[in-house]
Amino acid sequence: MAHSHYYPVHPVNPQRRSLNQVVALLRDGGLIAYPTDSGYAFGCRLGNKDALERIRRIRDLDEKHHFTLVMSEFAQVGQYVQMENWVFRTIKAAVPGRYTFILRATRDVPKVMLHPKKHTVGVRVPDHVTSLALLDALGEPIVSSTLILPDAEQPMDDGWQVQETLGHELDAVLDSGDCGTEPTTVVDFSSGEAEITRMGAGDPTPFQ
Helix, strand or coil: CCCCEEEECCCCCCCHHHHHHHHHHHHCCCCEEEEEECEEEEEECCCCHHHHHHHHHHHCCCCCCCCEEECCCHHHHHHCECCCHHHHHHHHHHCCCCEEEEEEECCCCCHHHCCCCCCEEEEECCCCHHHHHHHHHHCCCEEEEECCCCCCCCCCCCHHHHHHHHCCCCCEEEECCCCCCCCCEEEECCCCCCEEEECCCCCCHHHC
16 A cells, blocks of 8 residues: 655644645545544544544454544534433533543434444544644544554654554545644443543543
8 A cells, every 4th residue: 555645734724735635535535644632533534434444453443432523513513413402511511622422323424433232423523723624624524533553542643653653554644743642531421421431631520
């Protein structure tokens, strides 16, 4: 496999041309790595089964792993997950931020992404200029998974290191130089109450 395309962009004003090239790769079925406020993430388009299998293989994940729909704004969340009123209010108050929320999916989410028994999926609205610019350029959510390698504790946070380590496995690496170093705090609402299943960068207090 050829080495991935490497796109360094400005952290405050990412170049539109580079973003559009990454979007074209995503639309063509590609798998990318991109920076977020909680380290690097893998990203592909909704329904891209091959890319999900590639992520599972690289990360050594089983079928119960929750993939996450990363969105540019809270208004999009309700299309993809079911929320009671109190959950709606709780999540709205916490985004954008370094959280992943686990909820039951709507029919708009392809089955291949869902937890096989619970029919749940992760959703997230990052607080990161480059992530949001990429999402706006694509015009739809990106299916993501934290870029934590099987033997690592933390996500990768250096774009050039991602390119050096995983360039042969990816189609593009987007690098704006700035990146969070801790994974998201994961809050699971699928049982009907808020349960923190991973302590990470987001303040857990609102959910305890």
